[in-house]
Amino acid sequence: MGTWDVGPFGNDTAGDWCDGLDNAPADARHDTVRDTLARAAGGTGCLDAPTAEKAVAAAALVAAQCPGGDPTDAAHGPEEPLPDLTGLRTLALEALDRVLTEPSELLELWARSGGGPWQTAVNRLRVTLAPPASGEQPALS
Template sequence: MGKWGYKPFENDTAADFSGDLDEAPESERLELLRAGLSAVAESAGHVDAGRAEVAIAAAAVVARDLPGGEQFQSAVCGPTQVIPHVSSDFVTLAARAVDRLLEGDNDLSDDWSGEVEGECWSGSLRSLGRVLSGEQVDSPEKLW
């Protein structure tokens, strides 16, 4: 797993997913988001790191227009092309994917639990979940 930070787009898999979104025709971008989110939100059992990283990046894209969602965007590795407006069912699906990663068995939780920035990663994921669920989110500086 190539990672350089704990934020949603600070790993190779998420950066590749952003590239896939940018390269896809605009009409197919929502389906890519849905597939990335569903792979985690609707899964049972262990979630591998790749699916988890894509789901977190997709959730961050879904959160981009929500209050507080700007803190999860990346001008460097995030998608740069237009993403069509997402409906409320995408927000619900993204929140389920994030909850699944916070509560379920997955490689990322295992990997980050031994890292110095592990609490930053889990704090960022909890904050993303709060944004997706419509809760008031403090400024990022207060989260970690």
Template sequence: MGTWGIGPFDNDAAADFADGLDTAEPERRVEMVRDVLVRTIDATGRLTDADEAVAAAALVAAQCPGGEPVDEGPETSMPAFPSDLRKLADECLVRVATDERGPAANWVDPQDAERWQAVLANLRTVLVPPPATVPLLDIERPA
């Protein structure tokens, strides 16, 4: 069937990745997520694991403050992901979103492409929230 929606698990490759996570031993799941993120970041040429990498990034984001649960992903619960996966997931999403030959270029409907890019941007916001701002003090100057 290919791709049927803009969600991280709305395509065959990501659904297969979810199935693989479901059948893997619990202690292997963290490494499966890490492996697909690193492979995508380090890839040269075509990003063959981009759909799985977006799904993995969504799983990591789901465990972050402000993250949303993954509805269509693995049926088994995921272990707690180490904090270093947040940075990897963010780097991976940047790579996927900007790859001219990857999923970003495959959308037929421009509105779907924009909505998909918005999903990636939302995931990135959760993975790497903007730095806290410190209000400037209003200091009166002597006259």
């Protein structure tokens, strides 16, 4: 696992995926993000680490467009403009839930190395992606 940070773009797999997203035609980027999330969310059996790492990066792109979302990593995230991804919030949450549910190779790998900070980062994405409760205003941070 070529990983240097607990953030969604802090690994080689996510970086390569973002490069591919940058190289995709502009009108295909939404579908690329959606398909990446769907692969993780819809998988059965053990979710492999590369699929999970891509899904976490894709979910971070969706979260970045939501109220209170952190901006994407300028050094390792995509450089090209992205379409509106906010319609993928539910799918992004489903993908992150799958990443955090056994059997998940990425969850296992992080657990072996004291993955508390990684889980905190993923849970922060989940909080950002979750729709506000009825009548509540979204939290801005």
